[in-house]
Amino acid sequence: MPARKQEFVKKGVGGPRGSSVINFRPVVSATSQRRSSAVLPSVLTFAVIVASGGLLLMIEKGMLNNMETPPPRGNGKNANYLQQVRHHDSTVDVESQILQEIRNRTIRSMCGQKNMPHNVWSLSAFQRKTLLQHILVSEEHRFLYCYVPKVACSNWKRMLKVLSGALPGVDAKGKMDHRADLLFLSDLQPEQIRHRLRHYYKFMFVRDPMARLLSAYRNKFGEIESYQKKYGAEIVRRYRKGHAKDTNIAGDDVTFTEFVRYLLDEDSDRMNEHWMPMYNLCQPCAVTYDFIGSYERLEADAAHVLEKVGAAPHLQFPERQSWYKPVTKETLHYYLCSVPQKLLRELLPKYILDFSLFGYSLPNTTAEHCRH
Numbered sequence: 135m136p137a138r139k140q141e142f143v144k145k146g147v148g149g150p151r152g153s154s155v156i157n158f159r160p161v162v163s164a165t166s167q168r169r170s171s172a173v174l175p176s177v178l179t180f181a182v183i184v185a186s187g188g189l190l191l192m193i194e195k196g197m198l199n200n201m202e203t204p205p206p207r208g209n210g211k212n213a214n215y216l217q218q219v220r221h222h223d224s225t226v227d228v229e230s231q232i233l234q235e236i237r238n239r240t241i242r243s244m245c246g247q248k249n250m251p252h253n254v255w256s257l258s259a260f261q262r263k264t265l266l267q268h269i270l271v272s273e274e275h276r277f278l279y280c281y282v283p284k285v286a287c288s289n290w291k292r293m294l295k296v297l298s299g300a301l302p303g304v305d306a307k308g309k310m311d312h313r314a315d316l317l318f319l320s321d322l323q324p325e326q327i328r329h330r331l332r333h334y335y336k337f338m339f340v341r342d343p344m345a346r347l348l349s350a351y352r353n354k355f356g357e358i359e360s361y362q363k364k365y366g367a368e369i370v371r372r373y374r375k376g377h378a379k380d381t382n383i384a385g386d387d388v389t390f391t392e393f394v395r396y397l398l399d400e401d402s403d404r405m406n407e408h409w410m411p412m413y414n415l416c417q418p419c420a421v422t423y424d425f426i427g428s429y430e431r432l433e434a435d436a437a438h439v440l441e442k443v444g445a446a447p448h449l450q451f452p453e454r455q456s457w458y459k460p461v462t463k464e465t466l467h468y469y470l471c472s473v474p475q476k477l478l479r480e481l482l483p484k485y486i487l488d489f490s491l492f493g494y495s496l497p498n499t500t501a502e503h504c505r506h
C-alpha cells in the first residue's frame with residue numbers, strides 16, 4: 135500500500151530550509167568583528183564540501199572531460215570582498231554574499247569547460263526554446279527573471295504584473311494566470327533578445343533540488359487531477375507491476391519511488407518543467423545571471439532584487455499562500471528514505487548541476503542515515 139502523500143504534512147513547522155543554509159548559521163551569528171574574518175575560510179570549506187560531493191559523482195559519470203581550474207582571483211579582489219562584508223551589518227547580507235560568492239565561483243569554473251554552452255546561441259534550438267520561454271521580461275524595470283516552477287514563481291509572476299501595472303497589488307484575489315499580461319523573451323526577435331540579455335538585470339531563484347522535486351510530486355500527484363490523469367496514470371502503467379495494460383487508472387496514488395523511477399527514464403531537456411532540472415530551465419552557463427536567489431531565504435533575497443530593479447519601496451514580495459504546505463526537513467527525510475537508496479543515488483547525476491552550481495549538498499543516501 136503506497137504511502138499517502140498528505141500524511142506527513144506538518145503545518146507551520148519551520149520553513150523549507152536547505153541544509154546548506156543551516157550550516158552557515160553558527161558562523162554568521164557571531165559578532166560582526168569576528169564575522170568578517172571567519173567568513174572566508176568557511177566559504178572555502180563549504181565550497182569544497184559541496185563541490186567534492188558533486189564532483190565525485192561527475193567524475194564517476196565522466197561528466198568532466200576538459201575541466202579547467204578557474205584563474206586565481208587577485209589578492210586585491212579578495213580584500214575587496216572582505217571589505218564589502220565588513221561594511222554590511224545585517225547577518226542577512228553576509229549570508230547572501232557568501233552564497234552568491236560560492237555560486238559565482240562554482241558557476242564560473244564549471245561553465246568554463248569547453249563542452250559547456252557559453253551563450254544563448256550555442257544552445258541547441260530545443261534548449262534555447264525552453265530557456266527563452268522561461269525568461270520573463272520587465273521593460274519598465276529593465277530586468278529578466280528566469281522562472282523555475284516550485285520556487286515561488288507564481289509570486290514572482292504576480293510581482294511582475296504589479297510592476298507593469300496589470301495587477302493593482304500582489305495580494306489581488308483570484309487565480310494567477312501564468313501567461314496573460316506577461317512578456318516572455320521567446321516573444322521577442324533575436325536582436326531584441328540579444329539587447330536585453332546584454333543590458334538588463336538578470337536573476338533567477340533556486341531551491342534545494344530534492345525539496346523541489348518533493349514539492350512538485352506532492353502538489354501535482356496529490357492535488358492536480360490533470361497531472362494525475364496525464365502523468366500519474368502513465369507512471370503507474372509503466373512502473374507498477376500488473377498495470378501495464380490497465381486502462382482504468384486514476385493516477386492519484388503514485389508513490390515517490392515510482393516518481394523517481396519515472397524521472398530516471400526521462401530526458402532532462404524534455405521533461406515537464408515542474409521537474410526539469412533548474413540548470414536545463416535557466417541555463418546559467420549560457421546566461422550570466424547577476425543574482426541567483428534562494429528559496430530558503432526568499433524574503434531577504436526577493437527584497438534585494440526588488441531594490442536592485444528599482445521597485446517602489448512600498449512593494450513587498452507576497453507571503454506564501456495560506457494553503458501552502460511547507461516541505462520540512464522531516465518530510466523530506468521521510469520521502470527520501472521511502473525510496474530504495476540505490477535508486478536515489480542513480481537519480482543524483484541527473485540533478486548534479488543543480489546541486490553543485492547552486493551550492494546544495496547532496497542528500498545522505500546511506501542506509502544508516504535512514505535508520506534515524
Ligand SMILES: *[C@@H]1O[C@H](CO)[C@@H](O)[C@H](O)[C@H]1NC(C)=O
Pocket residue numbers: 234235237238423424425426
Ligand atoms: C558574480 O560576480 C560578478 C563580478 O563580481 C558580479 O557582477 C555578478 O553579479 C556575480 N554573479 C552572481 C550570480 O552572483
Ligand SMILES: *[C@@H]1O[C@H](CO)[C@@H](O)[C@H](O)[C@H]1NC(C)=O
Pocket residue numbers: 498499500502503506
Ligand atoms: C550519513 O548519515 C550517517 C548517519 O547519520 C552518518 O554517519 C554519515 O557520516 C553521513 N554521511 C555523509 C556523507 O554525510
